[in-house]
Amino acid sequence: MKAKNQFSLSSKYWLLILAVICIILMGLSGFADTGKGPLSWVAGYTIVPMQKGINRVGMWMSDLSDNFATLQEVKSENEKLQAKVDELTVENSRLQQEAAELDGYKELFKMHESTGDYPKVGARVIASENNNWFSKFTIDKGENDGIKVDMNVLSGSGLAGIVTEVGPNWSTVSAIIDEKNVSAMMLTSFDKCIVSGDLTLIQDGVLRFEELANNENEVLAGEQVVTSNISSKYLQGLLIGYVSEVSVDANDLTRSGYIIPATDYRKLREVLVITTTKQDVMDRKAGTPDDADNSGTQE
Template sequence: MFTLFRFLGNKRLFILLFSLIFFIGVMGISFLKRESPTWPEKFISDTIGWTQGLVYKPVSAVAGFFSNVSQIGDWYEENKVLKQTLAHYAKDVARLNALESENERLKEALAFTERQKSKDDYTYRIARVVATSPDAYNRSIKIDLGEKDGIKENMAVMTPQGLIGIINRVFPFHSNVQLITDLNNQSIRLKGISATVRGKEGSSFGIIENYDKEENKLLMTKIKTEDTLEENDIVVTSGKGGIYPEGIEIGVVKSRNVGEFGLTHTAQIEPSADFQHLTEVFIIEMPDVLGE
């Protein structure tokens, strides 16, 4: 029995020494300079490469997926920033355009007041339109000047282009303006306008007391047959009646026709003022009003 154990022990030692020698031999062969690898090396290399390929593809796909997800997040944030920048830019452009438009209007208003100084003794108070009535049968606007600013009822209101109406209600900090497009000979809110033709003040006269909403024209009546009014004449306030000051432009004559009974004529007047885009207006203070 002892001899058997001894033999087996020597056998294990022999196998260990043989394995060591074989391993050293393989290493020696591997370190030799060869033009091509041996078939074991090829087999092992191909096996490892194929295994790495199997592992690399799904790992690469997963890594690429998470990389794309990360990029999507970056793109989303970048897009969000660009949208905010574009919104700010659009807002700034709109504000710049509004300021430029307001600047042009104020320059025009300043030039208007300078021109008026050489024509009459009126004082022109500029006011901003803050609201417009949506009622088609009661056209009025609200301005930001009121009783505290010395505004009174029946003061005439105009733009640099022409007459637009009168103050009909006054509050401490704002006032209502009744537009001449609300003129009606049966209305109690707005009285007729005594009018004449610029340059023909001594030979032309009529009363503007209606507005044709379908034609968008003022109707001037009580024109005498011998009146010198004709098409393309500029109609202005005559100053008679005590409400509308003299010489304020109203509009241009577009047509003249025989009146209803044939005793007088009527004329269609196209208003000079633009009633659709009222932003700033002028309240006219006459010298007698200032002296009260």
């Protein structure tokens, strides 16, 4: 109880002392304003520096407030600019994609013109079994669009593959790089050969051709290799690729070598499906029904 009274009395004294100090400081401030007398000299060393310090603190706080407001404005403007940059980035990406698709469609249109004798339907690649080379891939057209098994599939540059399975609105295509014993021929000489692909060779970007007659017909790098007229599944004259290397076999009767595929299977997006099969063409020429049985060992 005694301690409480001492604390209360002490607080009163402190309040009184502070009040007196304030009165003295106010008085000294008045003398400092008049600039006369000894008290003004004391005020000059006490009150004036204190006032200058308070003014500096006040100016610093004001500048800090202004800088904070400016920082907030800059931050808000930066957020707006960043949002605009993000929007333009998305738009640029969309335009680049559309430009790439347009280039793909232009290539398909050229292919359509060069194979104008065959009816076709465009399709988009929607899935693949091999992410790098599209050895088998799925397109977004099927039975509802008139697609059937064994229909040939073209890319913008040449033969891409053949339809092996059909659903209502999708089809599976086996790429030429996954095919064996495809009957082909050199475009300039019509000499026949057999083209085979496998994933080991395609890692080097090539197909293999064999059983080309070793005759007087010269085969140079860049020679076009196309599907032959005796192929049982592929229509005649479809571009498979270009000769990159040729050599004479040990028997000295035949030649073999490698072909660079016309189709880039790493960038396959859109294709053309020829909506007639080799068997349909053969049946029409023979005057037999479309469902006639197919025969032959070479594709």
